[in-house]
Amino acid sequence: MTSLSSSSQSLTSLAAFGWDEAWAAEFAPYADQGLVPGRVVRVDRGQCDVMTEDGVIRADTAFVTPHDPLRVICTGDWAAVETTGNPRYVKAYLPRRTAFVRSTSSQRSEGQILAANVDHAVIAVSLAAELDLGRIERFLALAWESGAQPLVVLTKADLVPDPAALAYLVQDVETTAPGVQVLTVSSHTGEGTDVLAAVVADGTSVLLGVSGAGKSTLANALLGADVMDVQETREVDGKGRHTTTTRNLLALPGGGVLIDTPGLRGVGLFDAQAGVGQVFSEIEEYAEQCRFGDCAHEAEPGCAVLAAVAEGALPERRLDSYRKLLRENQRIVAKTDARLRAELARDWRLKSAEGRANYAAKRGR
Numbered sequence: 313m314t315s316l317s318s319s320s321q322s323l324t325s326l327a328a329f330g331w332d333e334a335w336a337a338e339f340a341p342y343a344d345q346g347l348v349p350g351r352v353v354r355v356d357r358g359q360c361d362v363m364t365e366d367g368v369i370r371a372d373t374a375f376v377t378p379h380d381p382l383r384v385i386c387t388g389d390w391a392a393v394e395t396t397g398n399p400r401y402v403k404a405y406l407p408r409r410t411a412f413v414r415s416t417s418s419q420r421s422e423g424q425i426l427a428a429n430v431d432h433a434v435i436a437v438s439l440a441a442e443l444d445l446g447r448i449e450r451f452l453a454l455a456w457e458s459g460a461q462p463l464v465v466l467t468k469a470d471l472v473p474d475p476a477a478l479a480y481l482v483q484d485v486e487t488t489a490p491g492v493q494v495l496t497v498s499s500h501t502g503e504g505t506d507v508l509a510a511v512v513a514d515g516t517s518v519l520l521g522v523s524g525a526g527k528s529t530l531a532n533a534l535l536g537a538d539v540m541d542v543q544e545t546r547e548v549d550g551k552g553r554h555t556t557t558t559r560n561l562l563a564l565p566g567g568g569v570l571i572d573t574p575g576l577r578g579v580g581l582f583d584a585q586a587g588v589g590q591v592f593s594e595i596e597e598y599a600e601q602c603r604f605g606d607c608a609h610e611a612e613p614g615c616a617v618l619a620a621v622a623e624g625a626l627p628e629r630r631l632d633s634y635r636k637l638l639r640e641n642q643r644i645v646a647k648t649d650a651r652l653r654a655e656l657a658r659d660w661r662l663k664s665a666e667g668r669a670n671y672a673a674k675r676g677r
């Protein structure tokens with residue numbers, strides 16, 4: 313009886329962090345080993361904070377920090393924690409449903425995992441500045457590539473009081489973002505924040521956008537400023553259970569989970585060809601009508617993409633932006649391949665050195 317009620321209780325509390333029956337089913341083999349499920353709320357210096365049914369615990373990440381940077385445990389992962397030893401260890405994490413990956417730098421192109429199991433990518437765009445559609449497209453490519461559903465939120469709508477002007481801006485963004493919901497919000501007047509809260513109430517969301525886009529303000533509106541204040545106060549007087557205020561993953565009071573990591577705030581693409589394709593889905597649809605299967609849409613006869621531009625059905629800016637993002641992506645992929653090739657060559661040298669040593673040893677015997 314006791315164990316029954318405590319397990320249903322734990323399902324409820326972890327459910328606030330996104331735990332569902334599918335996760336529970338995948339976790340079953342780990343539960344059999346006596347491991348405890350929890351969601352990673354923060355990773356740093358070989359350790360991580362994991363939200364379990366008993367609150368946040370700190371665990372070592374040595375077992376989930378492989379050489380491949382894309383397989384390193386990250387915020388949003390569902391961890392299997394061995395809670396009996398000291399230190400506690402994360403022994404494994406469940407297969408990711410979605411993953412945000414960025415390239416670490418333009419010099420040494422390597423993927424870095426930023427967040428896992430995200431359902432909604434909320435791209436915050438300020439209406440206080442001129443719309444940068446190319447930048448929106450870049451964020452959209454990253455979001456689509458992750459597997460999350462993007463959503464564009466135009467912030468500071470109070471700064472565009474003319475409804476016709478606002479409608480025009482929304483339409484501009486909508487043509488830039490096929491298949492994506494576009495919302496307008498104002499954290500100052502509160503307009504639209506309820507609509508956003510309803511979208512993010514289901515699943516896990518991240519906020520993307522450049523500095524000043526209004527992400528922190530949106531996060532506070534979703535979290536309720538009081539929640540943040542309470543956490544801080546408790547930490548100061550040491551009364552509450554909150555031992556860290558720099559958590560990167562939070563349960564929202566209206567339902568849903570918010571991941572807010574600084575790493576997600578400005579990101580380069582990493583092998584996002586499929587994501588780019590999704591951002592420009594209308595171009596890829598036109599391309600299917602091109603006469604040549606490998607049409608580069610440059611000057612080929614029978615190019616349906618160029619025809620669409622000529623007819624005014626496809627803005628030239630869109631096509632330019634598409635090309636730019638594809639080129640950028642190809643550069644990154646080429647660099648990554650070069651790095652992989654170098655790594656393979658090194659492995660091969662090591663192996664053949666090993667082989668020579670073995671051969672020499674055998675002959676010596």
Ligand SMILES: Nc1nc2c(ncn2[C@@H]2O[C@H](COP(=O)(O)OP(=O)(O)OP(=O)(O)O)[C@@H](O)[C@H]2O)c(=O)[nH]1
Binds near residue numbers: 470
């Ligand atoms: N007029 C108006 N100003 C807003 C609104 N939301 C945010 N701002 C202002 O915009 C500025 C930037 O907002 P932040 O929320 O800090 O932006 P951010 O995206 O978190 O920026 P970083 O933390 O640098 O990434 C602040 O001065 C806010 O007061 C809004 O709805 N209306």
Ligand SMILES: [Zn+2]
Binds near residue numbers: 599602603608616618
């Ligand atoms: Zn073409």
